[in-house]
Amino acid sequence: MGKQVNNLGKSLPFRLYTKHIITALVLLIGLNLQAQNIPYSDGKKYTLGDVTVSGNTSFSSETIVTYSGLRKGAEIMIPGEDISSAIKKLWNSKLFSDIEIYLTKTEGDVAYLEIQLSDLPQLNEVKITGVKKGKFEGIIKDNKLNPGTKVTENLIVTTKNHLVNKYKKDGFYNTKVNINTIEVKDSMTTARVNMVVAIDKGEKVKISDIVFNGNSNLDDKVLRKSMKSTKKINRLRLLKRSKFIDSAYHADLSSLIDKYKENGYRDARILSDSIIVNGDKTISININLEEGDLYKFGDITFIGNSVYTDQQLNRMLRIKKGDTYNGVLLQKRIADATKPDADDITNLYQNSGYLFSSINPVEVSADENVIDMEIRISEGKPAYFNSVTVVGNDKTNDHVIYREIRTRPGQLYSKANVMRTVREFGQLGFFDAQEITPNFNNPNPNEGTIDMEYSVKETGSSQIELQGGYGGGGFIGTLGLSFNNFSIKDIFNGEAYKPVPMGDGQKLALRLQASRFYQTYSFSFSEPWLGGKRPVQFSTSISQTKQFSYDYTTGNADKSKSFNITGISVGLAKRLSVPDDYFTLSQALSFQRYDLNNYDVGLFTFKDGYANNLSYTVGLSRNNTRIDPVFPTGGSSFTATAKFSFPYSLVNGVDYEALLEEKTEQEAIYIDPDTALDQSNALTRIGEIDQERYKWLEFYKINFKGDWYTEITKNLVLKPSFEFGFLGAYNNDRGVIPFERFFLGGDGLGTYSLDGREAVALRGYPNQSLSSTDGGTIYNKFSLELRYPITLGAAAKIYGLGFVEGGASYNDFRDYNPFDIKRSAGLGIRIFMPAFGLLGIDFGHGFDPIDSTGSKNGWETHFIIGQQF
Template sequence: MKLLLNIKKENDDLGKQVNNLANILSLTTYIKHCLVALIIAFSFNAQAQDLPYSDGKKYTLGGISVSGNTTFSEATIITTSGLRKGKEITIPGEDISKAIKKLWGYKLFSDIEVYISKIEGDIAYLEIRLSDLPQLNELKINGVKKGKKEAIIKETGLNKGTKVTENLITTTKNFLTKKYKKNGFYNSKILINTIDVKDSLETARVNMVLNIDKGEKVKVKDIVFSGNNVLSDKKLRKAMKNTKKINRLRILKRSKFIDSAYQADLNHVIDKYKENGYRDARILSDSLVVNDDNKTVSLHINVNEGELYTFGDITFIGNTVYSNEQLNRYLRIKKGDTYNGVLLQERIADNSKPDAADITNLYQNSGYLFSSINPVEVNADGNVIDMEIRISEGKPAYFNKVSVVGNDKTNDHVIYRMLRTRPGQLYSKENVVRSVRELGQLGFFDAQEISPNFNNPNPNEGTIDMEYSVKETGSSQIELQGGYGGGGFIGTLGLSFNNFSIKDIFKKEAYKPIPMGDGQKLALRLQASRFYQTYSFSFSEPWLGGKKPVQFSTSLSHTKQFLYNPITRNADKSRRFNITGLSVGLAKRLTVPDDYFTLSQAVSFQHYDLQNYNTGLFTFGDGSSNNLSYTIGLSRNNTRIDPIYPTGGSNFSATAKFSVPYSLFNKVDYKALKDERDDLEIIIGDGTKTIDERTEASDRVGEIDQERYKWLEFYKINFKGDWYTEIVKDLVLKPSVEFGFLGAYNNDRGVIPFERFFVGGDGLGNYSLDGREAIALRGYPNQSLSDQDGGTIYNKFSLELRYPITLKASAKIYALGFLEGGASYNSFRDYNPFDIKRSAGLGIRIFMPAFGLLGIDFGHGFDALPGQTAKNGWETHFIIGQQF
């Protein structure tokens, strides 16, 4: 038997060598073949039988047999090799090498040997002897948490049955080493051992043990620059956005070393020089030194600053749509300014801001989608750079088709009415960005997944197809809210259907589980404690009539409050205060000053019914009051894009609520009633008077108050503003300001005992019992910063710093830190916007589509509660179903 080829393949690189070795068979003699095989140290062996060979002699294959440790059938191996009985082949020649190359190509074998078993004249018989690569039987991973193991298996492909090669082992080591270095584990060590497994089937199997020693995160101890004279080390280190030296006072930026971030920061160093006019600056060398503690590294960066350059003449070429003067207003760079390549690029196309005021957006907002703008340096004599800004305007582009994909629940017309892009309309990048914002603000889709896709751009015809890709998210919510306020535990259960379809309410097949898809909102709410119960129903249609963004809303509510018994500390249900309310409103989006403004109007009516309900707030215990009021509000909301986690823009609202000025025409002398009431209060407080006299005076006060409050007369002003600024990526600063004032038309009639402000706590208990508003101010107990009867004026200031943990549709989580202060006042005589109660703290918010916003805050009150001297200290607030 003569061995033609015996190759033991250990990895894919070796496999390439095998293919080269196979070609050696075409050498003129068997001796040459053996000499070459010996030189490259492969196990080409021949048995002692001496068979006559001549150069390239042709044989007919009389048969092929297969042997060795393999689970593949003989027919499969022969078919795969490309050899077949009766085929004429040349030995030595390319036929054998091609067959072996094919078998190696499947990466299933660790050893392939081809023998001539015998020769009869010009008929040759071959034997293919091979061994399968071992399969992975079991994998054991040490050194990482259980939850991380599945991810490692998925990333490396180490699944049961995988063919185990040296290349696989090496690739896995390299991958995991790079992975952990990327995450700051610069000293990570990966060890992989394999153990052969014997089984009855004699199948080649191995168990693998993957030992991962991440080590400690390597941190940057120091960053040392050399060669820098113009810019200090401090400025250059500051330019490195993600590579920072150890500083225990720094919270938001960690000091771990990540090579990819470091390489990017080297470019940021060069950009810093370019911003200051040194366009030729470059990094001559950089090195990383592992310190003796083996836990920190020092970075040494050698720079060449080059020379200072300034801008010379800046010429626009190719512009016909806009004049040089118009383009210069956007460029805002003049001859003689210090050269700043980064600023120049931002003024031409600022990729960090989709709505930036740059020249590219100027063209794209006017339809020139296919325009291109390229700055070119044409002269740099004397360190003065003359620039040509070459503009290719192209044809104006028009939308050909506009489509939406991904909406499984929301009906198409609800989406299309929000889009600012229409077929046949001139292209505008601003309108595309605004459309994405409007879809995100709906709350029906994951705002992070909304994607505008440009399809079939045709510069010659000037057309583009627009496709908006959306991902539905849960828009209905179960509101579960709990907390302490108003003298006891307050619980709320509500159902809010935010994408309701009332037209399908009688269609049985539409209940999946409820009729959905038309963008309407239906809410049912129950709030209760020992002392009150509130039931409410509301409905809103955002596009009344379906053609214009005019929102119609209506609500119906009923409230019962029971008098607190200070002796039993329970509610006395025989003494109650009932309120029934109805409101109808319209809100219209405006076009002036811009279309972010909304004008809202509402008419509401509340009927107050008192049954044996005497308090210090008003003295008639049996009777009724009525509140007919008109509310007008102006709001502007241009926050982007995600309503749960806005990263920019602002949201403000100003509302005014008015009742009818009854005192102008009801011919009641309220001054006389006021004087009489003051006199009666003196009698009630006079201990020399008899009980009957004081009782009679008290009853008369009740009659006067019944007259004063039969129809409530008041006006109420509210203002609230929120601003969102993205400091760095996803880190958002949110300052807020609030103000409220409750006044009276007629001072003799006085300020009503309803509609008042209660400041302090988490804002729970914001029930419409008597029109009151619960103003959250963390770090203090609920409603503790107002008098028992509430205030008529309040102001509040807050500053929040937010950072997202995850913004996925299933759960959006962000952490926050806050500073805030506020107070309530009983009159303008007491009002002092700087005399406020201050607090600070930390919190976290979790938004889940089914339950709304959940969270917890830990607030520290720096000031004392009214009537106390010691600061309030720490308070814990649970937030369920509401948002500050």
């Protein structure tokens, strides 16, 4: 018997096929029945003889038949629910694109069926157009468009809807997405298709107007201002966008209601809002409001407090009876979610050990628009740290971490101490500051205990220092190795070299700096916890520098004229507890020996000789910047230092006044053409006098630098800075020494002459161009930076910045004018990579002249390598 053409259904209900199926059966098997007269319930019962499978499928016949539920030997009705159920099961598998069941033959009461189907095509590859290549991976991942995925109509529709909604939320309100599939013709049995996803985002929709209806107490201007990210078009506004972003818009609707709550209208609500698409491809927003009545605070009662009195809590709350009701302020004074270290009641309890406390404001009366409040406090038991652990430190030894912890087992819980611990870990520089997480484990309110676990992620703490800059007539290069988590105790332990001994928090630096005109070598070492019990930092450094004179005939170094500097310093820095433990007192003793060999360049009036610099430096600093030392978001840092030499002129018995007078006389002889025969003797005598004056350098030097960090909005940080320096002399007859001076301008890297000078960066001008040839004895600098991070990941921290700054150097206080400065502004970018330190580039525009031409300096490019402004 031939194949029967009885289609028992695909996607339509089996009942719709009943009439045609039974008619076919009558014709094919000779039953004397009128199909149109047989109802659905009158199908014939058969024993299922066999079920075969045909069509384009990669699944085995046994698998398909088993999954359909049709079993050989089973009694089924044809037509009936068994066939319907089999079709439904196969469709629900979402594996097939076409399903048909045929009655192939009958032998008495035995029926034979055939399931004919085709597999859904698998996704071969996806081509995406209309967006940047970097977005492809995210689109594929979000929509699960991986090779081998079954391509269904549902997959295509959901992908399209997802992309349209995604870009609408980003402000592309007119996004269009078309998805086509193309069959892959090859020898493979499995059907495959390529998918083409064409995305047309269009332009971001701008907001032409925001209209408020129903507001009479707060005007439109106030309400628009409260919407921080949703702004209508204003060509004069530069920093705020007027593009519509769905997520930002809904957040701004909440801010709108908060603005009413801040002004006493606690019942204010948005009745409706609508977006109107205009013909010029802009939109207008209509917001219908109900303001409600104005409310004031009535009586505020604290209930459940025993640790703090009502007076103490009222001082923290700072809200009085009769004040205009402000629900937002009330919540912030109880618990400010925007500031983890806020001055609020919750932190008052948390910093006193009451981790399990809860504080809830409840309105108990609102008669005559006066709201009486009860602030209900459940103090709970004081919490104590049961255990304190650190995980994630693979290189850094435990004792280096645990000595920074401010939370100890058995100690009363303090949120402030937890936050301070996180900050100290970040300041070490051994861990990714963005990944330090305090985990509260096993809180037990009944016992009053908590387990504290700090999770850290180590980052590269050793650096290859590469610096480059131009100054002193040539390129200056620096190569250095800095090991910031060194372990000197393992220096003779061969197994500890991975590649160097690490883990004890010590710092070891080797540095070579060279140009055509000078070479310097230095070694430094510091131990942050001398003896291991107190935060007393010990540091020492040794350096050797050789500088050569400039040969004006060849433009090269004249190595027959040299200036050698040998230096050594030893210092101690102790963390203080008063006024607070952010303060550090540092002291250092240093010695430099300056040797001149035929060095007749005008730095001194003698070309052969020496000078000694024995000095003592004391400094007071305070640094409470937040967590990440690369990108602080709050706090401040300042340093004040004073450097002194011994006042030799008070004890050595030399009459410097007489020497100065004699030098003046000899200088007069030297420049007088009528005394030509005596000029050589005069010059020799001037050299002898200066050799006496500078045999032991006598000076004092004051420096101050302050930086402040304020997070204006999320991650947008404002950094004002101020610097000041002064170099003075104890004895005016002896004069200010030619060493230790200030050289202002440029990138701060052009320190080709290491005679104690300080190169002070001021962008927008050439290196050292804003000081006299001999350097200034006074300088001040003002700077304002606006920073925003691009990424703060562990592999690289990148942030952009804009700056304005100004500064000047002066030769003495008679010239000093802090407002007569050289000004500049510009843009820059910084990249911090653990292996190389800070890299960057700045484009600065100098607004003032640096020479007699009177023309502004204009643009300068500064490469910043291994240095931070």
